[in-house]
Amino acid sequence: DIQMTQSPSSLSASVGDRVTITCRASQSISSYLNWYQQKPGKAPKLLIYAASSLQSGVPSRFSGSGSGTDFTLTISSLQPEDFATYYCQQSYSTPRVTFGPGTKVDIK
Amino acid sequence: QVQLVQSGAEVKKPGASVKVSCKASGYTFTSYDINWVRQATGQGLEWMGWMNPNSGNTGYAQKFQGRVTMTRNTSISTAYMELSSLRSEDTAVYYCARRRSTPSWYFDLWGRGTLVTVSS
Numbered sequence: 666d667i668q669m670t671q672s673p674s675s676l677s678a679s680v681g682d683r684v685t686i687t688c689r690a691s692q693s694i695s696s697y698l699n700w701y702q703q704k705p706g707k708a709p710k711l712l713i714y715a716a717s718s719l720q721s722g723v724p725s726r727f728s729g730s731g732s733g734t735d736f737t738l739t740i741s742s743l744q745p746e747d748f749a750t751y752y753c754q755q756s757y758s759t760p761r762v763t764f765g766p767g768t769k770v771d772i773k
Numbered sequence: 774q775v776q777l778v779q780s781g782a783e784v785k786k787p788g789a790s791v792k793v794s795c796k797a798s799g800y801t802f803t804s805y806d807i808n809w810v811r812q813a814t815g816q817g818l819e820w821m822g823w824m825n826p827n828s829g830n831t832g833y834a835q836k837f838q839g840r841v842t843m844t845r846n847t848s849i850s851t852a853y854m855e856l857s858s859l860r861s862e863d864t865a866v867y868y869c870a871r872r873r874s875t876p877s878w879y880f881d882l883w884g885r886g887t888l889v890t891v892s893s
Contacts (some may be wrong), residue, residue, distance in 0.1 A: 699879040701818075708868055708883035709810075709818065715877035752818055756878035760806070760832050764818040 667691055667755050669765035677773040684740040686768045688753035693733045697757035700729055700738045703767075704749045712751075713738065740770075748772055775799035777869050777884035784890045790857040793887045795869030802850035803827040806872040808880060809843065809854045811865040819865075823872065824852060859891045 668691040678684050688698065696716040701709040711720045713729035716736055726741045740747055753765040780794040795807060809821040822833035824843040831843045842855045852869060867887045870880035 697877060699877075701880075703818075708885055709870075709880075710883070711879060711881050714873075714879040714881075718877070720881065754818075754879070759874075759878040760808075760823045760872075761834065762808075762820050762878075764810075764820065767817045 666761070667694060667758055667763055669753055669755055669763050671751075671753060671765040671768050673768060674766065675769040675771065677771055678743050679773045680743055680745055682743045684743050684747075684770060686738045686751055686753075686770075688731075688736045688738070688765050690734045690736075690755055690757075694755045694757035696732050697755055697759070698729070698731065698736045699754045699756060700727075701752045701754065702747075702749045703752065709752065743770070775882060777871065777882055779867075779869060779884040779887045782888040782890070784892065785859050787860055787891055787893055789859050789891075790855060791859060791889050792853055792855040793867050793869075793889070795852045795854070795884050797850045797852070797871070800871075802845075803847060806874075807843075807845070807852040808870045808872050809841075810868045810870055810880075812868070812886075813862075813865040816865075821854070821867075826852060856889075859889075861891050863889065864891045865889060 670689045672687045698716045700713040703709045717729045728739045730737050750767045750769045752767050778796045803826045808823045824831045826845045845852045869884045871882040873881050
């Protein structure tokens with residue numbers, strides 16, 4: 666199975682900060698990497714698919730990059746509604762997908 | 774409105790089974806695979822398996838093989854996930870999610886989740 670790791674596991678940031686979250690796969694997954702945002706008590710929401718494609722309706726302050734084993738989610742200017750947990754997901758081995766452990770972004 | 778509507782919360786005793794439903798609306802149910810993902814309180818997301826609503830074909834994570842069954846009723850655009858031999862560790866929120874396959878594979882539509890509590 667392909668294992669996913671994320672760093673950091675949590676971070677504290679202020680509104681307006683630039684935030685970067687890293688995701689690493691245990692083997693090359695090309696660009697089959699997705700990012701989801703989850704708020705407490707809510708279902709995950711797709712932000713980025715195929716490593717760098719922005720899902721319709723998602724603000725442009727979110728961006729994704731990377732290929733192979735190393736990927737990054739960047740929030741260019743953190744907004745109050747962005748405080749949440751972020752998960753990466755590999756879909757290279759579809760239908761058997763795996764999620765990263767998550768990165769919690771909270772208010773400094 | 775494009776959505777997945779899940780059944781309500783369940784409380785089960787250890788050893789029992791639970792069947793969660795996921796009703797699709799606003800799109801052609803048979804056009805997209807349905808996946809199930811669970812999340813224990815304070816924990817991450819765990820993929821359980823998938824089902825093709827058109828063919829009924831399924832695939833399960835090894836961890837759940839033998840305990841999970843995913844089915845569907847196309848006449849009412851509803852997918853089901855049944856988990857048997859429940860134990861306390863199965864207490865979690867269970868989500869259904871639609872998987873897109875073009876231009877890549879990703880879950881673009883999620884249900885709101887169904888809390889399953891296993892307690893004696």
